Structures are given as structure tokens and as C-alpha cells.
Amino acid sequence: MNSHKILLFIGSDNETHTINTDYLNRCLGVISSFFDGFIISFSDGYYKGVKEDSLTITIYTENLKDVDRCINELKRELKQESILKEITKTEYAFI
Numbered sequence: 220m221n222s223h224k225i226l227l228f229i230g231s232d233n234e235t236h237t238i239n240t241d242y243l244n245r246c247l248g249v250i251s252s253f254f255d256g257f258i259i260s261f262s263d264g265y266y267k268g269v270k271e272d273s274l275t276i277t278i279y280t281e282n283l284k285d286v287d288r289c290i291n292e293l294k295r296e297l298k299q300e301s302i303l304k305e306i307t308k309t310e311y312a313f314i
Contacts, residue, residue, distance in 0.1 A: 222311060225286050227276040228303035229293065230264060236271035245296050246274060253289040254278050279311055 229246060231238045238246075238261070250257055257278045264273030280286060283306070290302050 222279050222281050222309060223283060223286075224307045224309045224311075225276075225278040225280060225283075226303075226305040226307075227274075227278070227286075227290065227293075228264065228305075229274040229276065229297070230266050230299060230302075231272040231274075233298060236269060238272040238274065242297065243274075246293065249292045249296050250276060250278075250289060252292075253285050254280065279309070 232242050247259070257276055260275040260277070262273050262275060264271055278286065286304065286306075290304060293299065293302055
């Protein structure tokens with residue numbers, strides 16, 4: 220199937236620089252309202268020179284408009300200034 224692989228890089232709570240259960244649940248709630256399936260990975264990131272917990276979300280989709288709507292909702296819900304989006308054209312198959 221021709222599609223896009225989307226990586227979203229989401230930083231943590233701006234005050235604590237950590238991802239607690241509430242923050243994660245709010246993030247997952249937003250993403251799952253737009254997409255039936257996705258992959259979530261936890262990592263350390265840096266933003267403006269400050270180390271913070273980070274999430275990388277991988278989504279396979281044909282609908283880039285939903286990706287942008289999801290990002291705008293995530294920014295609002297998580298009070299994030301920005302979320303990094305990486306788009307790669309790809310083919311995939313469920314086997």
C-alpha cells in the first residue's frame with residue numbers, strides 16, 4: 220500500500236521536563252482519536268538546550284490532513300510550542 224510514514228517528536232511537560240501518566244494519557248487520547256494504530260517510543264530529548272523526556276510516535280497513513288489536525292490538537296492539549304513532524308513516502312503491508 221502506498222502511504223506515508225509519519226514520525227512525531229513530542230517533548231515533555233514544560234515545567235517538569237518529564238512525561239507522567241496524565242501527560243501520556245492525554246497524548247494517547249488525542250492520537251487515538253485520529254488514528255486506529257500507532258507506535259510509541261520513549262527517549263531522552265533536548266529542546267533549547269534543556270534535557271527532557273520525549274515521545275516518538277510512528278504513524279502510517281495516507282491522510283496528511285489528519286496528521287496536521289492531530290498535531291494542532293496535541294499542541295493545544297499538551298501546551299507545546301511546537302511538535303516536530305517527519306514525513307517519508309513509503310510502502311507497507313500487513314502480512
